[in-house]
Amino acid sequence: MLFCPTCSSVLLIDKATSTKFACPRCPYIYYVDGQATLQLQNEPLPVNPVITGEQLQDGAKVKEECPNCNHDMAYCIMFQTRSSDEPMTRFFMCCDCKNRWKNDQ
Structure with a gap:
């Protein structure tokens, strides 16, 4: 340079x-x-999971149906992933099959 x-x-x-x-x-x-x-040299950064299963298990246990196994209980945590004038993103992990999903509502 x-x-x-x-x-x-x-x-x-x-x-x-x-x-x-x-x-x-x-x-x-x-x-x-x-x-x-x-x-130009572009080296990709290692991908780390943003939210681990351990963090999700520390969240609240809520009544939410798993889209994978239809179990009715899941762990839930919320993060502000978008601008502050938009609602928080809810991350879920099924208590039964450990499937993970999110809800941006």
Whole structure:
């Protein structure tokens, strides 16, 4: 990554020629010998469960029908997953088959 010596902005590669970097804030241009390439490395982050079964079992036991086995009791916890003017999301885990689902009502 290159920075402008005049205003300290990040220099952007000229996509048309790929032989110079230009400052987006001032007229500074940095010429390169040959052709510059842009290389991005994206490493995926490990996926961790947001809510574990243990956390769900710490929640309240409520009367809610499981869509998997039709058992009528489930553990329930609530989180604000969207903007604050929208209702909380309820997460359920069946007491019988351990199936998990959510309700965004």
